[in-house]
Amino acid sequence: MTDVVEIHVPLTPAENLAPAAYPFPWIDQIEEFLVELEEDGAVEVYDDGEEYGDVYIFFITGTDQAGLLSAASRVATLDGVPAGAFAMVTDDEAAEFGLGRRVDLPVA
Numbered sequence: 001m002t003d004v005v006e007i008h009v010p011l012t013p014a015e016n017l018a019p020a021a022y023p024f025p026w027i028d029q030i031e032e033f034l035v036e037l038e039e040d041g042a043v044e045v046y047d048d049g050e051e052y053g054d055v056y057i058f059f060i061t062g063t064d065q066a067g068l069l070s071a072a073s074r075v076a077t078l079d080g081v082p083a084g085a086f087a088m089v090t091d092d093e094a095a096e097f098g099l100g101r102r103v104d105l106p107v108a
Contacts, residue, residue, distance in 0.1 A: 002092040004046050005068040007058040007075050007105075011051065012082035026080045027056055033078060034058060034071075043071045052097055065089055069103055076105035083107045 009030070013023035027049065037043045037060075044062030051057075058075065060068055069087060076085040084107075090100030 002061055003065055003068060004059055004061045004090050004092055004094070005065070005072050006088040006090060006097060006100075007060065007072045008052075008055040008086050008088065008098075009058070009076075010082045010084045011054055011056055012084075014080055024056070026078070026082065029078060029080060030058055030075055033075060034060065037071055037074075038062075043068060046092070057097060061092070072103075073105050077108040079108060081108065 007030075009026070011024065014025050017023065031049060034043070034045050038045050042063065043060045046059035046061040049056055049058040060071055069089070072087040075081065085105045087103040087105055088098055088100045089103060094100065
């Protein structure tokens with residue numbers, strides 16, 4: 001069994017956008033940040049992120065729970081990321097999203 005941390009971010013549109021702008025630019029920002037962490041060897045992106053209900057979920061693995069939660073905390077405090085993000089500590093055998101231990105993440 002491999003530890004996986006799901007990073008759940010509320011699907012809240014970014015503030016101060018142009019009328020026709022993409023409402024969730026923070027999704028791309030988080031994905032780029034996670035790729036950088038992966039290239040540095042800090043974490044591995046476990047799966048593509050996806051919309052699930054009223055949140056967008058990112059998946060990371062590749063280190064111990066403390067390292068995964070540290071990375072999740074860094075994601076939650078990136079500029080532009082909506083408040084209310086939380087992590088779910090789970091594993092690669094979980095039957096569905098959101099199973100496991102919930103960890104509230106800091107707010108920027």
